[in-house]
Amino acid sequence: MRIELATGDITTEQVDAIVNAANSSLLGGGGVDGAIHRKGGPAILEECRALRAAHYGRGLPVGQAVATTAGRLPARWVIHTVGPVFSAAEDRAPLLRSCYTTSLAVAARLGAKSVAYPLISSGIYRWPKDDAVAQAVTALQAEPTTVELVRLVLFDEQTREIAERVLAGRVDS
Numbered sequence: 592m593r594i595e596l597a598t599g600d601i602t603t604e605q606v607d608a609i610v611n612a613a614n615s616s617l618l619g620g621g622g623v624d625g626a627i628h629r630k631g632g633p634a635i636l637e638e639c640r641a642l643r644a645a646h647y648g649r650g651l652p653v654g655q656a657v658a659t660t661a662g663r664l665p666a667r668w669v670i671h672t673v674g675p676v677f678s679a680a681e682d683r684a685p686l687l688r689s690c691y692t693t694s695l696a697v698a699a700r701l702g703a704k705s706v707a708y709p710l711i712s713s714g715i716y717r718w719p720k721d722d723a724v725a726q727a728v729t730a731l732q733a734e735p736t737t738v739e740l741v742r743l744v745l746f747d748e749q750t751r752e753i754a755e756r757v758l759a760g761r762v763d764s
Contacts (some may be wrong), residue, residue: 592731592732592736592738592739592740592741593739593740593741594728594731594732594741594743594758595740595742595743596641596705596720596739596742596743596745596754596755596758597707597742597743597744597748597753598744598745598746598747598748598750598751599744600626600744601623601626601627601707601708601709601744602626602627603631603665604653604665604666604700604706604742604744605666605707606610606665606666606703606705606706606740606742607666607667607668607698607702607703607704607705607760608658608661608666608667608668608669608670608698608701608703608705608706608707609627609661609664609666609668609669609670609702609706609707609708610656610669610670610671610672610690610694610706610707610708610709610711611623611624611627611669611670611671611672611709611710612672612673612674612690612709612712612714613651613671613672613673614650614673614683615649615650615653615673616637616643616650616652617639617640617642617643617647617651617657617671618636618639618643619636619639620641621713621715623709623714625730626666627669630663630664631660631663631664632662633662633668634659634660634662634663635660635662635669638660639659639660639671642657642659642725644646650671651671651672651673652658653673653674653686653690653692654672654673654674654676654685654686654687654689654690654693655671655672655673655677655689655696656670656671656690656693656694656696657670657671657762658670658671658697658698658701658747660673660744662700664665664702666762667701667703668705668706669695670697670698670702672690672693672711673690673693674686674687674690674718675687675690675712675716676712676716677712677716677717677718679720684722684726686722686762687712687718687726687730688726688727688729688730689726689730690730690732691708691711691712691725691730691731691734692730692731692733693698693727694706694708695730695731695736695738695741696734696736698736698738699736699737699738699748702737703738704737704738704739704740705739705740705741705742706736706738706740706741706742707741707742707743707744708727708742708743708744709726709742709743709744709746710727710743710745710746710750710754711723711727712725712757713750714746720750720753720754721756722755723755724743724753724754724757724758725757727743728758733745739745756764
């Protein structure tokens with residue numbers, strides 16, 4: 592599997608699946624989640640509501656993943672995962688890595704060959720960006736998969752520079 596970095600809007604990615612940094616309700620929210628729901632249209636929300644009614648009445652657990660249609664997005668599927676809120680007092684890194692590995696497993700089951708990820712938990716959930724990149728790459732590289740391409744879609748150039756340093760093994764932020 593090849594890992595690429597990109598800067599920009601994940602909703603425009605030309606890949607088989609995009610990963611949504613969702614909240615546990617699956618019903619939309621802010622940030623990446625809100626953008627995916629807005630641009631993807633009502634079909635995504637409709638499938639999310641059906642998932643809530645059938646399997647996730649209390650919401651999607653942190654670290655788990657589930658797929659829906661991508662609606663009007665260029666991707667075929669949206670894989671929703673709920674990241675953990677960062678805590679300096681508690682090691683939640685295994686939950687963050689699980690977001691990546693369970694999403695990758697869902698993508699492989701769907702037959703996706705290319706997947707775009709946001710940097711999960713690094714926005715409103717306050718995960719430090721350098722560690723968020725390290726956790727993502729560690730998880731993705733450890734997981735055997737049939738997915739051929741993973742693209743980390745970063746919000747801005749500053750975050751991309753951090754990711755480039757982490758990938759080069761020079762974390763000095």
